[in-house]
Amino acid sequence: MHSSLNVVSEKVSQPIGLACPVDLLSYKTACNDCRVRALCLPTGLSRQGNDRFSELISQRIRINKGGGLYQASDPLEFLYAVRFGSFKTCFTNVEGQGLVTNFWMPGDIMGCDAISTNRHVCCAFALEDSEVCLIPYKRLETLAHEFPFLQQSLNRLLSSEIVRDHKRLLMMCNFSAEERLASFLLGLSKRYAERGFSAHGFVLRMSRDDIASYLGLRLETICRSIAHLRQLEIVTFGGRTVEILNMPALKALEHGYGHHCAASM
Amino acid sequence: MHSSLNVVSEKVSQPIGLACPVDLLSYKTACNDCRVRALCLPTGLSRQGNDRFSELISQRIRINKGGGLYQASDPLEFLYAVRFGSFKTCFTNVEGQGLVTNFWMPGDIMGCDAISTNRHVCCAFALEDSEVCLIPYKRLETLAHEFPFLQQSLNRLLSSEIVRDHKRLLMMCNFSAEERLASFLLGLSKRYAERGFSAHGFVLRMSRDDIASYLGLRLETICRSIAHLRQLEIVTFGGRTVEILNMPALKALEHGYGHHCAASM
DNA sequence: CGGTTAGTTGATGAATTTCAACGAACGTGG
């Protein structure tokens, strides 16, 4: 099966699990120092809450490019906050059919889908050399009890994943290949901008195949859509280096022209 | 626009919002008496917790078939527990493109996607004469603080919605029309069985168009897939009355034959 | 009973997948 071949072909540079603990010191100020703290879970917490949250993060680990962070069916022990680098998560059913559920950037919290069953349902791979903070889930629950604001943040985080998935389902149902690609690029652009990077030029960390899986298309279709965007001079692609030349045109593309199936409601 | 036409054509028998309060008495025993309590949010709570949860439910409301319960952009005031009947929720973007995000049965909790922004992002319609319990969200948060088990249940509920959406995304990406329909029917069958009804025979509460939207297909495609299942003598359809004649064959259909695109992972 | 809505079926066409060949980029070891 193609997918499982690919799974094993991943260069898992660290054993899945507690790979490569980077630092075991107390991170009293860990979150205060973090470049993406404004995007992460402790955002908005009181100073005291923030310190207590930092204490939770007793471990950070590095994962090399291609390395696995956790696998489906692993027990839920931690949530993972991306500190730098990026990840993809893949959801696979018993038949081995799978898809990339998401790409994760610094400040994102991975693993929330495991709360439902206390086991991870996705597996996570680093798309580049990356570092994550380990958030022990049980202790997070306790701290959230102590700091209701943290509990609310967690609830909002979970809920926003639901909304995000709904948007993606809508995209899968109503958008053409080109519109999906436009939407994907704009989404990345926005997220890079939120993290202080250029909204117009960035480097894709994922393969065409990953993008295809994420968008519910085949890799050839991605290539052709890219070729078309290039031809329209809306975006230039140099391998994985992207430059958005005409942002308004890209946004217009994303929304299509209303010629799509609208659901009955 | 087709979709918005359909929206207004819904026979909204009650004004959106606090329509038709059914009973304002204290529901100390409301949940204990409820036929679907084993499936609902207070499941597993202590006796005291359960009573306190019941007190939260100071209102139930009835919604007639076609009636709206809440709309996108309504502020999050309540979560809604279906007591009897059924609902669909629809997610629509600014362009008016939309899709049915879910169908809801007794014991299901609707509205969790609103926690993210404090506003509903979907609208909910009754598919038949139905009744819901109103769960005031702010007070639920408070009670969840008092009963950590309730908090955990809420977290699990949110997380399981994420997982459900992932499964649906996988279906949209990798399943053919017929496999999606098979999967849909089996899902309904399972949920009816969980509620004490027959897994083999049931009545669809939603239109072909709703099914199509939910499965990311057009209604004609649903009809053709139904015709094919009928021809194979796997399922009989009398209008909305379904009888599953050959459950193993339906399950085999759901899983396809491994000839589908598997994502790179 | 008539008008509307829901569901069915056929013919056609468009978008995407599939299959295939090839070129570019990468990294590993000599």
Added chain:
DNA sequence: CCACGTTCGTTGAAATTCATCAACTAACCG
């Protein structure tokens, strides 16, 4: 540092699935 093998990306042609358009029937409701 180059050569080789592998992976990744690109493009073309054919096949397939599903959407679209259209006509028609059945069910429903006042």
